[in-house]
Amino acid sequence: MPTAEILTIGNELLIGRIVNTNSTWLCRKLTYLGIKVRRVIVLPDEEEEIARGVRESITRGVDILLITGGLGPTFDDKTSQSLSLALKRPWVVNQRALRMIEKKYKERGLEMTEHRLKMAKMPEGAEPIPNPVGTAPGILIRFGKTLLIVLPGVPEEMKNMFEQYVEPLLKKVAPGVVFLEDQFVCRGLPESTIAPIIEKVMRKVHAVYIKSHPSGCELGKPVVIIHMYTSGYRREEAEDKLVQVKDELKRELIRAGAEIENS
Amino acid sequence: MPTAEILTIGNELLIGRIVNTNSTWLCRKLTYLGIKVRRVIVLPDEEEEIARGVRESITRGVDILLITGGLGPTFDDKTSQSLSLALKRPWVVNQRALRMIEKKYKERGLEMTEHRLKMAKMPEGAEPIPNPVGTAPGILIRFGKTLLIVLPGVPEEMKNMFEQYVEPLLKKVAPGVVFLEDQFVCRGLPESTIAPIIEKVMRKVHAVYIKSHPSGCELGKPVVIIHMYTSGYRREEAEDKLVQVKDELKRELIRAGAEIENS
Numbered sequence: 001m002p003t004a005e006i007l008t009i010g011n012e013l014l015i016g017r018i019v020n021t022n023s024t025w026l027c028r029k030l031t032y033l034g035i036k037v038r039r040v041i042v043l044p045d046e047e048e049e050i051a052r053g054v055r056e057s058i059t060r061g062v063d064i065l066l067i068t069g070g071l072g073p074t075f076d077d078k079t080s081q082s083l084s085l086a087l088k089r090p091w092v093v094n095q096r097a098l099r100m101i102e103k104k105y106k107e108r109g110l111e112m113t114e115h116r117l118k119m120a121k122m123p124e125g126a127e128p129i130p131n132p133v134g135t136a137p138g139i140l141i142r143f144g145k146t147l148l149i150v151l152p153g154v155p156e157e158m159k160n161m162f163e164q165y166v167e168p169l170l171k172k173v174a175p176g177v178v179f180l181e182d183q184f185v186c187r188g189l190p191e192s193t194i195a196p197i198i199e200k201v202m203r204k205v206h207a208v209y210i211k212s213h214p215s216g217c218e219l220g221k222p223v224v225i226i227h228m229y230t231s232g233y234r235r236e237e238a239e240d241k242l243v244q245v246k247d248e249l250k251r252e253l254i255r256a257g258a259e260i261e262n263s
Numbered sequence: 264m265p266t267a268e269i270l271t272i273g274n275e276l277l278i279g280r281i282v283n284t285n286s287t288w289l290c291r292k293l294t295y296l297g298i299k300v301r302r303v304i305v306l307p308d309e310e311e312e313i314a315r316g317v318r319e320s321i322t323r324g325v326d327i328l329l330i331t332g333g334l335g336p337t338f339d340d341k342t343s344q345s346l347s348l349a350l351k352r353p354w355v356v357n358q359r360a361l362r363m364i365e366k367k368y369k370e371r372g373l374e375m376t377e378h379r380l381k382m383a384k385m386p387e388g389a390e391p392i393p394n395p396v397g398t399a400p401g402i403l404i405r406f407g408k409t410l411l412i413v414l415p416g417v418p419e420e421m422k423n424m425f426e427q428y429v430e431p432l433l434k435k436v437a438p439g440v441v442f443l444e445d446q447f448v449c450r451g452l453p454e455s456t457i458a459p460i461i462e463k464v465m466r467k468v469h470a471v472y473i474k475s476h477p478s479g480c481e482l483g484k485p486v487v488i489i490h491m492y493t494s495g496y497r498r499e500e501a502e503d504k505l506v507q508v509k510d511e512l513k514r515e516l517i518r519a520g521a522e523i524e525n526s
Contacts, residue, residue: 016291016293020282216419
């Protein structure tokens with residue numbers, strides 16, 4: 001399975017002003033494309049720190065490095081120049097990006113300014129990704145085995161660009177891998193009683209990952225959500241495995257005194 | 264200002280099953296304590312990867328490394344042993360942690376098992392943090408200049424333990440630094456027009472960080488949220504700065520044709 005890391009850039013995330021829903025949305029998308037997300041990293045709006053983060057991800061050898069945020073016109077939008085720094089490639093005006101941006105401002109009767117031109121600057125050799133919602137184009141660039149994809153941080157722009165331009169591209173990278181998941185609620189057993197049961201079932205059925213999520217107590221009884229997932233090249237085989245695991249788990253948990261409820 | 268990094272552990276985050284609200288909550292808490300969060304990192308439930316993440320954070324020289332998740336009784340709760348691996352300290356039964364856990368299960372009439380005992384194992388020299396909500400104790404350990412704090416991933420347990428035990432501790436590390444913020448809504452100007460105005464005001468008033476957040480369009484007019492924050496040892500001074508920045512910004516934006524609305 002191809003691997004990915006996600007870098008989300010922005011002080012607003014590090015001061016806890018906003019929840020990082022972008023990364024969750026992207027994790028979901030990549031997972032369902034059959035791409036394994038190995039890390040999510042939030043970085044501040046600082047050139048050196050972003051460059052360092054990019055270099056570290058490349059060094060870890062990921063296939064896809066997805067970066068969001070920091071592409072706008074303000075002084076603290078530093079992702080593009082940080083990328084140049086990290087990849088040691090000159091930061092230049094990309095002519096295709098420039099045309100995209102000029103067209104946008106022309107339509108609104110606005111002149112090009114230094115701050116608007118900035119959004120057309122990219123590491124040499126990059127390919128701009130059109131932005132149908134906002135102004136700043138995304139950036140696509142290959143570096144060794146890693147494909148770097150940079151999208152804006154504004155969720156509507158990011159999602160639109162991902163679905164229109166990035167998803168079709170990634171489908172070629174991870175062809176035909178399906179991801180399947182299921183869950184149910186287990187009542188009446190503490191997680192420490194469930195633990196050895198999960199281990200037993202996981203030893204029996206390979207390649208299905210089972211995880212218990214404690215979810216408080218109801219009427220004095222512990223409530224634990226049991227989540228299962230698997231991926232593979234054949235949908236039917238994966239489905240069968242998931243059903244088998246679910247049945248086995250339920251049987252064992254009921255035997256141990258649990259009440260089961262589908263969620 | 265003391266610095267921090269937050270590591271949140273769990274495959275459920277990397278497959279996009281849940282939103283990382285724990286890290287946002289902690290970022291908020293640390294920021295208001297006057298601690299600068301430099302990075303948030305999400306890691307999978309893998310011993311080598313967690314240990315690597317811990318070592319990397321320590322190498323970056325943070326004062327506080329806050330880790331959540333992976334402390335429970337299941338096979339994939341691996342944070343504690345990963346910490347031992349990262350710090351090269353033996354993974355041993357902590358007698359204080361053991362007593363905390365034994366007491367919990369005794370109250371519920373449950374025996375100690377291998378999986379329950381696991382939650383009492385910690386790197387040598389660690390101090391357990393009581394868990395008033397769940398079972399697994401947290402872990403406190405100093406390594407060189409870095410204070411490592413590990414809390415469970417279940418939000419109710421994490422928040423309770425942070426407020427009861429960790430927050431009083433951190434107040435001593437970052438005494439008396441206040442964090443202040445404010446925001447307003449700017450309508451009618453694209454972000455690229457706002458950008459040079461923000462730069463001008465930031466050059467005039469030092470140590471206040473201003474960031475624009477595009478928030479779509481209303482009736483064809485761009486809506487941008489302007490967020491300002493600052494921190495310092497004197498509350499009044501910080502308050503004055505923030506008011507000054509807000510007034511200056513509003514005046515300049517109105518002059519450029521914006522409508523302003525407090526949010």
